[in-house]
Amino acid sequence: MGDMKKVKVAVTGAAGQIAYSLLFRIASGELFGLDTKVTLNLIEIEPAMKALEGVAMELDDCAFPLLESMELSSDLKTGFDGINWALLIGSVPRKAGMERRDLLSVNGGIFKPQGEAIARYAASDVRVFVVGNPCNTNALIARKNADGVPEDRFFAMTRLDQNRAMTQLAKKSGVAVDNVSNMAIWGNHSSTQFPDFENARIGGEPAEKVIGDRAWLEGEFISTVQKRGAAIIDARGSSSAASAANAIVDSVRSIFTPTKDGDWVSLAVCSKGEYGVPEGLQFGFPVVSDGNSVRVVEGLSHDDFARQAIAKTTEELTGERSEVVELIS
Ligand SMILES: NC(=O)C1=CN([C@@H]2O[C@H](COP(=O)(O)OP(=O)(O)OC[C@H]3O[C@@H](n4cnc5c(N)ncnc54)[C@H](O)[C@@H]3O)[C@@H](O)[C@H]2O)C=CC1
Numbered sequence: 001m002g003d004m005k006k007v008k009v010a011v012t013g014a015a016g017q018i019a020y021s022l023l024f025r026i027a028s029g030e031l032f033g034l035d036t037k038v039t040l041n042l043i044e045i046e047p048a049m050k051a052l053e054g055v056a057m058e059l060d061d062c063a064f065p066l067l068e069s070m071e072l073s074s075d076l077k078t079g080f081d082g083i084n085w086a087l088l089i090g091s092v093p094r095k096a097g098m099e100r101r102d103l104l105s106v107n108g109g110i111f112k113p114q115g116e117a118i119a120r121y122a123a124s125d126v127r128v129f130v131v132g133n134p135c136n137t138n139a140l141i142a143r144k145n146a147d148g149v150p151e152d153r154f155f156a157m158t159r160l161d162q163n164r165a166m167t168q169l170a171k172k173s174g175v176a177v178d179n180v181s182n183m184a185i186w187g188n189h190s191s192t193q194f195p196d197f198e199n200a201r202i203g204g205e206p207a208e209k210v211i212g213d214r215a216w217l218e219g220e221f222i223s224t225v226q227k228r229g230a231a232i233i234d235a236r237g238s239s240s241a242a243s244a245a246n247a248i249v250d251s252v253r254s255i256f257t258p259t260k261d262g263d264w265v266s267l268a269v270c271s272k273g274e275y276g277v278p279e280g281l282q283f284g285f286p287v288v289s290d291g292n293s294v295r296v297v298e299g300l301s302h303d304d305f306a307r308q309a310i311a312k313t314t315e316e317l318t319g320e321r322s323e324v325v326e327l328i329s
């Protein structure tokens with residue numbers, strides 16, 4: 001066991017429902033691999049510390065060989081001390097009838113102090129993955145307040161949308177989901193996102209050709225993916241948790257694992273102006289990883305329909321950014 005690696009991971013919202021599905025998968029080795037010992041820094045707000053102790057007791061009771069230690073805290077200095085990854089989940093989820101953007105004023109204030117604390121206390125290789133909604137703009141707030149941490153270390157989650165879209169295409173075409181590839185989610189993790197069926201592939205062929213029903217792709221497909229979070233809230237009475245945790249595992253692995261040749265994954269990253277998206281927006285793009293860093297896939301084509309859809313989600317993110325100017329300047 002001499003050459004075991006080590007990783008120190010902070011998780012905020014650690015007593016919440018997503019974390020309850022996620023932490024056990026991290027501690028078992030599923031996220032970082034069976035050659036990596038994990039330290040978990042579990043961060044919660046004071047009123048949830050007792051519940052968090054219960055979660056930690058359950059983690060103890062799993063006797064996970066790879067879980068080296070846990071630190072429970074409501075203090076950001078302790079929570080982010082020396083961490084290599086920050087998984088920022090903690091925030092308030094939306095209720096029926098709300099858009100994710102309605103959470104901006106409630107949740108925006110959480111991410112400024114967290115960005116500052118990450119810059120001060122985290123390890124120099126820290127990467128920050130934001131899940132708490134509205135996740136794109138929360139990631140922007142954290143990034144803008146994390147002086148000295150390179151902007152390409154910040155990510156927001158559009159992977160759940162990618163996974164949802166892949167399953168819809170697989171079901172419609174009657175194939176197993178692993179035949180679907182090249183599924184890009186453009187823009188915001190919101191009801192304006194554009195699940196890009198034009199560049200998606202099924203069994204290596206253009207999805208549009210395989211499905212042969214452009215009206216379904218433009219209509220029901222897109223709206224099912226855009227509104228899936230709301231449909232889950234409606235059915236379950238609370239927002240997606242296990243599927244969100246699963247998408248966190250997929251996303252984080254996709255950042256440090258080289259992407260399969262010819263494919264890409266969806267992540268919201270800091271725009272450098274690719275595809276005309278304003279620089280600095282935290283924008284959902286198709287990306288590839290070399291195992292160390294990710295870059296946006298360039299050169300994909302879009303017809304007028306796609307261009308309009310991308311313009312709409314860009315406009316929404318630009319609007320969200322202007323709502324939080326006081327937190328990012
Ligand atoms: N990006 C995505 O695809 C998805 C994002 N989400 C978002 O993830 C967030 C968490 O969802 P759930 O776990 O279901 O909510 P939850 O309410 O079950 O848990 C959130 C936890 O965060 C804690 N918290 C609140 N403020 C905090 C702070 N400042 N520091 C640390 N912890 C804090 C709360 O005490 C609570 O335990 C929500 O904003 C939800 O909308 C959910 C699903 C998918």
Ligand SMILES: O=C([O-])CC(=O)C(=O)O
Pocket residue numbers: 093094100133160228229230232239240
């Ligand atoms: O819809 C919500 O509020 C939770 C979420 O982000 C999702 O399920 O995609």
